[in-house]
Amino acid sequence: MDLPFDELILQVRACQICAGVLPHAPRPVIQLSESSKILVVGQAPGRRVHETGLPFNDPSGDRLRQWMGVSxxxxxxxxxxxILxxxxxxxxxxxxxxxxxxxxxxxxxxxxxxxxLRDIQLTLVIGQYAHAWHLPGAPQAVTDNVRSWRQFWPFIIPMPHPSPRNNLWLRRNPWFEQDVVPELQARVGEVLG
Incomplete structure (x- = not known):
């Protein structure tokens, strides 16, 4: 059944599907509007995001905002x-x-x-679970997908997770921040006008 947008959002925010298996009470953390231009697809909220209810309100978010070139x-x-x-x-x-x-x-x-989300012009696909959903048929390895970013350009950008736990990956793959991030920033600026 198709619900009006506002009702659908209310249902999602009241979701209890996983109540019995989560370590805390469910607190769905999403951000979206029918007029959103960029879609950020991450894995799942971390502990700090769960506590604050604000997506990417952690060091991962700081790095992601830096990569995107946005405040x-x-x-x-x-x-x-x-942010979904x-x-x-x-x-x-x-x-x-x-x-x-x-x-x-x-x-x-x-x-x-x-x-x-009918106005989305750019989707940032972050991490293996997001890659599996949004890049069907792409290689399974995150590094391979990110290295192939041009094949999805300019509408989708496969990305590594911006977590500090990924510092080793970033050191081993300096081309991501050297080559992809400037293109990402330019595309974000273009989409947001």
């Missing part, structure tokens, strides 16, 4: 940027970082929300 004000303007992770709630922590996005979230909500 916090622009980043958190839902008329400009939609693969999982909307904090999944908890595992042995080597946060757990993967819960598998129930995307089938329940993702396509219905994406269908409402």
């Amino acid at each position: 916090r004000d622009v980043f958190y303007d839902e008329q400009k940027l939609a 992770p693969m999982g909307f709630c904090y999944p908890g922590t595992g042995k080597s970082g946060d757990l993967p996005p819960r598998p129930e979230c995307a089938p329940a909500w993702r396509q219905r929300l994406l269908d409402q």
Whole structure:
């Protein structure tokens, strides 16, 4: 059943699908408007984002905003940027970082929300779970997808996760910040006008 946009958002924010398996009460963290121009697709909120309810309100977000060349004000303007992770709630922590996005979230909500975003001109696809959904048929490895960024240009940019845990990846792949980031910044500026 197709709901009006505002009702759909209310349903998503009240979602309890994973209530029994999450380490905390569900708190879906999304940002979007029917007029959003850029879509940011991450993995799932981290602990700090869960606590504040503000997407990418952490060191990963600081780096992502730097890569994009935008201020916090622009980043958190839902008329400009939609932020729709693969999982909307904090999944908890595992042995080597946060757990993967819960598998129930995307089938329940993702396509219905994406269908409402008719003005998107650029999608930033961040990390392996986002790559798997948004880049069907692409190689499985994040590095391979990011290295092939030109094949998706100018509408989609596959990206590594901006987490400080990825500092080693960034040191091993300096071409990302040297070659891709300036193009990303120019494209973001073009889309946002």
